[in-house]
Amino acid sequence: MAKRIVAGCCLLALLLISLASQASEQASVAAAEPAELKVANRSIMVFHATVLGEAPAARARRAEAVINERLDEGVDSRVSLDTVQDSFLVLLGDRRAFIVSPRDLVGTDLDTRQGAEAAAQRLRQVVDEAQQARSPRFLLTAAGLSAAATLVYILLVKLCVWLHQKALSWLPKRVRKHASALRIGHTQLVDSSNLYPLLRRLLALVRWTLVLLLTYEWLSFVLQRFPYTRPWGESLNLYLLGLLRHVLTGIIDAIPGLLIALLIFFIARGISAFSKRLLERLARPGSISWLTQETLQPTTRLTSLAIWLFALAMAYPYLPGADTEAFKGLSVLIGLMISLGATSVVGQAAAGLILTYTRTLRPGEYVRIGEHEGTVTELGMFTTTIRTGLGEVLTLPNSMITGAVTKNYSRVVQGQGYVVDTTVTIGYDTPWRQVEAMLLEAARRTDGVLDSPRPQVFQTALSDFYPEYRLVAQAVPSEPRPRAELLTLLHANIQDVFNEFGVQIMSPHYLGDPAQDKVVPKEQWYSAPAARPNEAND
DSSP states (O other): OHHHHHHHHHHHHHHHHHHHHHHHHHHHHTTSOOEEEEETTEEEEEEOSOBTTBOHHHHHHHHHHHHHHHHHHTSOOOEEEEEETTEEEEEETTEEEEEEOGGGGTTSSOOHHHHHHHHHHHHHHHHHHHHHHTOHHHHHHHHHHHHHHHHHHHHHHHHHHHHHHHHHHHHHHHHHHHHHHOEETTEESSOHHHHHHHHHHHHHHHHHHHHHHHHHHHHHHHHHHSTTTHHHHHHHHHHHHHHHHHHHHHHHHHHHHHHHHHHHHHHHHHHHHHHHHHHHHHTSTTSOSSOOHHHHHHHHHHHHHHHHHHHHHHHGGGSTTTTSHHHHHHHHHHHHHHHHHOHHHHHHHHHHHHHHHHTOOOTTOEEEETTEEEEEEEEOSSEEEEEOTTSOEEEEEHHHHHTSOEEESSSSSSSSOEEEEEEEEOOTTSOHHHHHHHHHHHHHHSTTBOSSSOOEEEEEEEOSSOEEEEEEEEEOTTSSSOHHHHHHHHHHHHHHHHHHTTOOOOOOOOOSOOSSOOOOOGGGTTOTTOOOHHHHHO
């Protein structure tokens, strides 16, 4: 009875010691640093747990010493497994190489047996490679295969260089032949002198890509021939295969999204074409007042832009890489750049839309904008181009036009043409009828000024010292003479006519009481070339 009590106490003490050891091991797992067991340049196992009081680093050093000792002895090197509770012993011959604990496989998808078998398999590979490294026949065979692979590699590189040179000698003829065939009328679309350097660089890129791939495969093959460098060669192949697998998987995964994006773009294209035809019908006279032939083109472009922006927003989630952080960061960066730098651009575009839909300006009209005067040649979204009479071409921002007073000399004329006008100031002692008659005579003598509608003279002001006369006429736009030259001829004719009839073109100012009153006697009211009312009727 006493013996049973003593035996029970001993078992209880051993159990408590075991539990305490396991608790201490579990407590030290988190603090222990993982250690890799690497023999002959090949990784066998990564230890994470503390077993039997040994930390992972100590376990790795002990296992490496045992394995190297057994390999140096060259005795029984069979690898086997033995079970100890929930762990596995990896035996090398009759000696323990290392223990695989369940805690060593934390974070993996393998159970303890699978992890132990994988480690044992890698250890068998180390044993085989150690035997191969001691075999002169194997090493000579590996050297021969490496030499043969090197010879094949050199031949393939020379073949790539030869093919590149042949392609360079063959390329110019083919480029000239196909480039000359790409024509619209007599205009060649592609210049062979610009296309050849691009193709030459593309061929050089292909050549260097092939040479690098051949070098990569040759290096991987040679490294795998020798036991010590074999892990490096295998890692090179695994990296290349993993890269190809990643690329192919990405392409395959992106195909459904690309198909949906293409479908969205095709639908947007159809809607855009339909909206264009619909707007062309609505632009016919009598349909919509603001939609005319002048506003049809910008309205069509704006509608198409809105449709495509909506399609891009719908297709964005289906584009490859749209959910990556790099793509999102690039989108935010582009949006920030546009928001910071497009303020003036948006203002110019809005001003262009205002000018278009209010029809303030039209191409072909003669206008004056601020200090600039000329014929409108192009009305764009951001700028308006004006050709002056002095042979200058002015490009004015649309925001400047909307913020300035615009004089349109072509809008109120009868038929085709534009308004030409000039102002003179003559003293009160000259009959106004005579001044009007002389101005009309000067307009009649000027080539390019229309007789119908007839030129008119307006007395725009009765100033302190002289009245102001304004001659307004209509010019022919088809005349090659610009408005500045036409005004020059008109001013010259005005001077000639006034000189013929002895009238000074002066702007007198009051300095003192004159000897005679500055009035026109009635008998001088119809001085030449003015005609009396009955003579005008005749």
